[in-house]
Amino acid sequence: MSATAVAPTRRLVHPVDEVLPAQKLAVYGIQHVMAFYAGAVVVPILLASAIGLTQEQLIHLINADLFTCGIASLLQTVGIWKIGVRLPLLQGVTFTAVSPMIVIGLDNGGGTAGLVYIYGAVMVAGIFTFLIAPLFSKIVRLFPPVVTGTVITIIGVSLVPVAAMDAGGGNFAFANPDKVPPNLTFGSPLNLALSFGTILVILLITRYARGFLNTVAVLVGLALGTFVAAFIPNGAGGTVADFSSVKDAAWIGFTTPFYFGLPKFALLPILLMIVVMLITAVETTGDVYATGQIVEKPISKRDIAAALRADGLATFLGGVMNSFPYTCFAENVGLVRLTRVKSRWVVATAGGFMILLGLLPKAGAIVAAIPPSVLGGAALVMFGTVAAVGIQTLGRVDFTNHRNVIVVAVSIGIAMIPVGTPMVNGTSAFFSQLPPNLQTFLNSGITAGSITAILLNLFLNYFGGKQHDDAKATDKLSIDQLNAMPPEEFVAKVGPAYQGSAGIAEYVAGERPFADANDLRSAMQDRLFALEPEQQRALMEQYPSLAAKELHTGELGDESIIDQAAAGLTFLSEEQQEAFDEVTARYQQKFDFPLIISVRDLSAEQVLDQAWHRLDNSATQEHVAALLEIAKIANHRLADVVAGTEPMAELRSSNMARL
Incomplete structure (x- = not known):
């Protein structure tokens, strides 16, 4: 009897866990480093400039930052125990921490004296984040778009003055006009030319470059601006960009723990940094979900906890190793989508x-030689972009709810007080008569505005009772009104739920009366799926392309504009617009009807990612998928005009969130 050899079953490897060949890991890893590098080094440069560190100390900060960024990225991508989400997420210093760290540093003496208080607060905040990671998924609902959008907008706007100070020549030039070269006094024509020249380079690359070069526009702007500054006289026998420290710097050096002294701990700095890490946790959660969609890997609460543990441990290590708080870098999430390279080992290589x-x-030392004016020009673009992202997030907020208007208005107003009022001994004049500890807290517009947004959202939207001034809600029709309407008026009211055709509304008009609004919704869905395939196909062809040019001319109708604006499809970058044009054209060519997606609960990135994946489906599957999306779109549109049409799952989810 002969034995039959059975080949061992080969276990399929998810693309996220695939280990690519060494040469590909190196190339793709370097690409991630390039996309990340500018954002990585800007934070230590801004902090050093603001609190008065020396050039040598700045060089050490930059090296410590890069070294710890690498460790943090390995923690997140490779992971140990329950630490790290094991997705292609690169870690970097969060911009949210810049303003609070500057405030902490200046309030505690500036220089290295203030730096040790920053590190004490960073260490405690890191431990706090690590410990609350499993609980955060239960409180993430306290950070809806009205809160996160407001906070991100505040961060961007609050940091613009910091960038402007550098663009004019830097804090040292402003405070010591007699101690800087003649050509580099604050606000000099040369400083302004370098800062706006850097902005111009970034704009030109953004406008004309494609692919990878477009993603590193800020880095190229910094490099070209510094290169030009290396040949411009400073009026005192040297050049604007001084590389003398490069010659003196060692080739190899290791950042030792507590290089600037043992950390010091104070209550208010710790509270400021804990608020920063709570906001950062929201940012990390969003990045994890976005990356999970891109790489087609489901995300659970355990994954979010693992990602936040990595943030917390990396932040604690940052305080030990002379660095700062860490989060996932959104720039590199975009690069994963752009390249379609899903392997986490690529980002581990970058680490x-x-x-x-x-x-x-x-x-x-080379990075530390970037002139303040060049850095300030790039920072104006970066911080302005942060504010724009916040505004885009606020675009998904229902501002017919007047309470959301109040949350945003009051929070931004309070955040702008220290930004827009004169400073007296490092404190806003507005708060100069308050106790010193309270001044420290309120002097950070980001912290004060963020806490205001969180508390107001809780007070008004969670514990504020039923709202009586929502005009949108009062304009909605009740099921009794719809049951009593003449057929023609009924069709006119509910027919637009389905694009370009009143056939479904005309049919269900004859089935009245309905017991409640959800019976109406169900009846319309039943009719949709009962249509003949040819009728369904004709209905599909009535739907407009996503992000089409007609969107800006008003040709798509009010309903389509409302749908697509909710996902930010009316505010796309040129690169995103080209991507939408390409995917919708390919979809139309393959399936011979428009790409249909219910976009109201998605971001532009999520819509685009879903669109590319839908191209892999069969014609039969896409026919069914399109009908399901049409039904979802109709649900949203009915909810705009008819009271009580929310699907039961949404009602249950809302009630559970309240509980």
């Missing part, structure tokens, strides 16, 4: 490269 860069003080 390895950053560790190596962190061991090269000469690399840090």
Whole structure:
């Protein structure tokens, strides 16, 4: 009897866990480092400039930052125990922490004296984040778009003055006009030319470059601006960009723990940094979900907890290793989508490269030589972009709810007080008569505005009772009104739920009366799926392309504009617009009807990602998928005009959230 050899079953590897060939890991890893690098080094440069650190200290900060960024990225991508989400997420210093760290540093003496208080607060905030990670998924509902959009907008707007100070020549030039070269006094024509020249380079690259070069526009702007500054006289025998420190810097150096002294702990700095990490946790949660969609891997609460543990541990290590709070970098999430390279080992390789860069003080010295005016020009673009992202997030907020208007208005107003009023001894004049500890808290517009947004949202939207001034809600029709309407009026009211055809509304008009609004919704859905295939196909062809040019001319109708505006499809970058044009054209060519997606609960990135995946489906599957999306679109449109049409699952979810 002969034995039959059975080949061992090969276990399929998810693209996220695939280990690519070494040469691909290196190339793709370097690409991630390039996309990340500008954002990584800007935070230590801004902080050093604001609190008065020396050039040598700045070089050490940059190397410590890069070294710890690499460790943080390995924690997130490779993971240990329950730490790290094991997705292609690159970690970097959060911009949310910049303003609070500057406030903490200046309020505690500036220089290294203030730096040790920053590190004490960072360490405690890291431990706090690590410990609350499993609980955060239960409180993430306290951070809806009205809160996160407001906070992100406040961060961007509050940081613009910091960038403007650098663009004019820097804090040192402003405070010591007699101690800087003649050509580099604050606000000099040369400083302004360099800052606006850097902005112009970034704009030109954004406008004309494609692909990877477009993603590193800020880095190229910094590099070109510094290169030009290296040949311009400063009026005192040297050049604007001074690279003398590069020559003196060592080739290899290691950042030792507590290089600037043992950390010091104070209550208010710790509270400020804990608020920063709560906001950062929301940002990380969004990035994890977005990346999960891109790489087609479901995200659970355990994954969110693992990601936040990595943030917390990396932040604690940042305080030990002379660095700062860490979060997932959204720029690199976009790069994963752009390249379609899903392997987490690519980002792990990028983390390895950053560790190596962190061991090269000469690399840090080159970055430290960037003139303040060049850095300020790039920072104006970056911080303005942060504010624009916040505004885009607020675009998904229902501002017919007057309470949301109040949350945004009051929070931004309070945040702008320290930004828009004169400073007296490092404190806003508005708060100069308050106790010193309270001044420290209120002097950070980001912290004060963020806490205001969180508390107002709780007070008005969660514990504020039923709203009586929502005009949109009072305009909705009741089921009794719809049952009593003449057929023609009924069709005119509910017919637009389905694009370009009143056939479904005309049919269900004869089935009245309905017991409640959800019976009406169900009847319309039943009729949709009972149509002949040819009728269904004709209905599909009535729907407009996503992000079509007609969207801006008003040709798509009010309903389509409302739908697509909710997902930000009316406010796309040129690159995003081209991507939508390409995917919708390919979809139309393959299936011979428009791509239909219910977009109201999605972001533009999520819509685009779903669109690319739908191209892989069969014609039969897409026919069914399109009908399901049409039904979802109709649900939203009915909810706009008819009271009580929310699907039961949404009602249950809303009630559970309240509980």
